[in-house]
Structure formats: structure tokens, C-alpha cells
Ligand SMILES: Nc1ncnc2c1ncn2[C@@H]1O[C@H](COP(=O)(O)OP(=O)(O)O)[C@@H](O)[C@H]1O
């Protein structure tokens with residue numbers, strides 16, 4: 001279980017202090033598939049970075065499985081079992097896809113097993129395994145490799161920040177399947193930041209974040225219809241594929 | 248016979264674990280320590296009074312290699328060696344040079360290698376040169392290579408220059424002249440640490456129509472070390488040239504990149520890119536989020552960068 005207690009993350013811009021995360025209380029229960037959504041700029045990515053330890057909070061506490069991790073750094077949190085797929089994947093020079101997957105698993109895995117992770121995110125593995133993780137890969141390819149690194153870690157708490165962003169309509173179908181599979185097979189907790197109805201639709205719980213605060217949290221059945229206006233809108237929306245549009 | 252230290256240096260600079268196949272010439276502490284010639288590749292000691300060898304590769308020689316490593320394992324040796332490569336037409340060969348200095352003494356050891364390449368028409372040469380230094384004496388390990396390349400029409404030269412460890416001072420000068428349709432690719436990888444100083448100067452003259460060059464340097468400067476990278480590309484006709492210097496600067500190091508493009512023809516397309524900066528924070532963060540410590544992440548990033 002992950003718990004945020006009264007967490008605030010403050011930045012100073014032009015001498016003005018701003019709480020990007022504003023006294024937030026949030027509990028993410030174990031083994032759940034939780035989707036975080038909300039308007040752009042609401043603080044979703046900041047929250048994810050705060051959980052991973054990339055941002056240092058100004059006040060409050062973070063508990064992971066009951067342990068206070070507030071003072072722990074990124075590496076320590078990663079070792080405790082938290083993983084994070086960045087919204088904007090990082091480019092490297094000279095580091096190959098296989099290298100990144102090996103670092104992610106912490107083992108010198110074979111090319112075949114590295115390929116399995118790539119296949120899971122819909123990449124034809126052999127073509128990619130020796131490519132450098134740089135801008136010779138398209139945004140969508142980098143994004144899927146990023147997701148694969150988190151799958152390869154297989155930790156008990158995985159965060160994906162807008163996995164659908166930059167992914168084309170054909171791969172999107174495939175990606176939804178990836179997450180449906182994760183939903184079925186992963187024992188741990190999955191936290192996805194997304195605007196996608198089809199991802200919201202496979203959530204156990206939905207959290208809506210606005211202005212650095214939790215605006216709503218609850219079971220999908222309760223929250224999704226509200227987000228979409230009415231319950232009938234859910235069915236109408238689900239029958240058509242519209243990966244580019246959010247709610 | 249080579250001793251253990253000398254064998255180790257050969258492995259470092261030429262990936263050799265014994266006597267290589269094909270032609271070779273080993274130079275150890277200023278003396279010839281082994282030589283082999285083949286039907287197509289001849290190696291002869293210079294007779295003009297200078298120290299060094301002439302390597303002659305017959306027209307049409309394909310899939311053959313020449314290894315000419317140099318090892319200095321006695322402190323205090325200073326030498327200037329001239330090696331001339333005459334590569335015939337229509338060849339496809341690999342030349343592996345390299346110099347390893349093991350200096351345990353208090354006197355400086357210095358090897359200045361002057362390599363000249365005359366590359367025939369339509370020939371392809373891959374040249375690999377590694378520098379390596381070790382030994383805990385106070386004596387400095389100094390390497391000042393001069394490389395001159397004269398490429399005839401449609402030839403292709405691919406040079407890989409690597410200096411990752413242990414050389415205190417280097418001043419590298421590489422000059423090339425390219426005829427019609429010739430291509431020269433240079434990949435330099437350099438890491439300096441401690442108080443090391445490394446200067447690398449390239450001057451590529453694109454003289455023939457359709458000639459092209461790509462000079463790429465990747466370097467890491469740590470501690471108090473200093474690096475200067477100077478790349479001059481001269482385009483005398485319709486040609487294309489690209490130079491790139493990409494450096495990671497750490498600690499108290501100092502890196503200078505000096506581009507020079509000289510176009511004498513409207514159809515000379517010349518580009519220079521230079522970037523100097525510290526290790527990208529987001530790269531560190533990504534690798535740490537995979538469970539690496541900051542030091543481990545740094546090592547991976549540098550290792551990849553210099554690969
Ligand atoms: N380090 C920072 N300095 C200034 N503003 C920041 C910083 N980090 C985030 N912000 C701002 O905080 C807001 C929330 O950003 P973000 O968490 O990326 O939103 P979301 O992911 O919900 O779209 C944005 O307005 C963003 O510009």
C-alpha cells in the first residue's frame with residue numbers, strides 16, 4: 001500500500017511560491033489497477049515523480065507498505081519495488097535497448113528474454129534490440145521501450161505516465177491489450193496516468209487530480225460515469241475507438 | 248619472447264592474445280619483436296635512416312589485416328617512428344595500430360608515431376588505433392601521433408581512434424586529402440582524468456568532387472584534465488563534410504572545441520556540431536529509477552557514450 005499524508009510539493013517561480021502538490025492525502029491500495037486522470041497541469045506527473053523520489057517534497061510523509069520512505073532516494077525506492085515509466089522517455093547516447101532492459105531486470109538476460117518484453121509492448125523485437133535509445137527511434141517507439149523497462153523490472157508498484165501519448169492509432173489497440181494483460185497477470189499495484197477512456201475503463205479505481213489536490217477518488221463504476229456525464233455516455237463512447245481524444 | 252606486461256599491453260591496444268593471423272610487426276622498447284609478411288602484404292624496415300617500417304599492400308588485396316602494435320615497458324624511452332602504408336587499388340583491409348606504455352619508472356616515456364597512408368583507388372581501409380597507459384611511476388606517458396592520409400578516387404577510410412586510460416599527454420594531428428568520390432570517417436573516443444592533457448587536431452581537405460568526411464569525437468573529461476578538439480574541414484569543390492564534437496565534462500575539467508569550416512565552392516556542404524555539458528540529469532534519474540546507484544548510473548552513461 002502506498003500512502004501520501006498531507007504531501008506538499010512547492011516550487012518557486014519569479015519569487016512566487018506555488019504548491020504543485022497541495023496538502024494531498026491519497027491511499028493506493030495493494031493489487032489494484034488505479035488510473036489517475038484530470039486536466040493538464042493538474043499535477044499528475046509531479047505526483048508520479050514525487051512517489052519515485054525524483055521530486056523532494058516540502059512537507060508531509062510518504063509510506064510504502066507501512067514504511068516511511070519520505071527520506072529515501074530514487075535508488076532506494078526503486079529497490080523497495082517502485083518503478084516509473086516516464087511521460088517523456090529519456091534519450092541516451094550509446095546505450096542500447098538491450099542494455100536498458102538488462103539494467104531494468106538487474107540480470108544479464110538473454111536476447112530472447114529481452115525480446116519477450118519488447119513483444120509485450122508490440123515491438124518487433126529483433127529490429128530493436130540493438131538500437132540505441134536515442135532520437136533515431138520515433139516517439140512512439142521510445143515510449144514503448146520505456147514501458148518495457150518497467151515491465152522488465154516486474155516490481156510490486158508500477159507507475160506509467162500517459163503511456164498512450166505519442167502512440168499511433170494502430171499501436172494503441174495493441175497497447176490497450178498490453179494493459180489489459182498487465183491487469184490480469186500482474187500481482188502488484190499498477191498506477192496509470194491517462195486521459196484514455198479505454199484505460200479508464202479497465203481501472204479498479206479512478207483518482208481525479210486537479211490543482212494539486214485529489215478532486216475525486218472511487219471505484220470506476222462510480223467515477224467514470226460522472227466524468228463522462230452520464231452512464232449511457234460510457235457505452236456510447238466505448239463502442240467507438242477514439243484514442244486521440246480523451247474524456 | 249614477450250613478457251607478461253608486454254602481452255597485457257598488446258591485449259589492451261590491439262585485442263591480441265597471441266600472434267595474430269596475417270601480417271604483423273611488433274615493436275617493443277624500440278626494437279623489432281616480431282614480424283610476419285604475407286603474399287600480398289610486405290613489411291620492410293626503413294632504409295633511409297629513420298626509425299620505422301614501410302607497409303606495402305598489393306592491388307586487389309581483400310579481407311586481410313595488418314597489426315603493428317607498439318609497446319613501451321621500460322621507463323625513459325623516447326622515440327619517433329615513421330610508418331608508411333602504401334595501399335594498392337581495389338583493396339579491402341584492416342590495419343590495427345596502437346601503443347601501450349607501461350611506465351613504472353620516474354623518467355618520461357614517449358612515443359611519437361608518424362603514420363602516412365597512401366590509399367589507392369577504390370580501396371577500403373579500416374584503421375584502428377588504441378592508446379593505453381599504465382604503471383605507477385612518476386614518469387609521464389606521452390603519445391603524440393601524427394596521421395596523414397592521402398586518398399585516391401573512390402577510396403573509403405574508416406578510422407577509429409581510442410584513448411580511454413592512462414596517457415598523460417597527447418597531441419594528435421590528423422591530416423587528410425581526399426580525391427574524387429573518396430570518403431573518410433573518423434570516430435575518436437577519448438577519456439582523460441587526473442591532470443592529463445589531450446589535444447586533437449583534424450584537418451580534412453575535400454579536394455575531389457563528391458568527396459565526403461564525417462569526423463566524430465566523443466570524449467569525457469574528468470578531474471583536472473584538459474581537452475582541446477579542433478576540426479577543420481576544407482571544401483574545395485562539390486563535397487560534404489560533417490564534424491561533431493560531443494563532450495561530457497566532469498569535476499574541474501576543461502574542454503575546448505574549435506570548429507573551422509572553410510568552403511571554397513558553392514556546392515561544398517559543411518556542418519559542424521559541438522556540444523559540451525555535464526551528464527544529463529534525466530539520464531541519471533532514469534537509470535536510478537531502475538535501481539542503479541548514482542555512481543553505477545554514471546558509469547553506465549559514460550560507458551555507453553564512449554562505446
Ligand atoms: N519544477 C517546476 N517548476 C515550476 N513549475 C512546475 C515544476 N514542475 C511542475 N510545474 C508546474 O506544475 C504544474 C503541474 O505539472 P504536471 O505535474 O506536469 O501536470 P500534469 O502531469 O497533470 O499535466 C504545471 O503547471 C507545471 O508547469
Ligand SMILES: [Mg+2]
Pocket residue numbers: 044045046087161162
Ligand atoms: Mg503529465
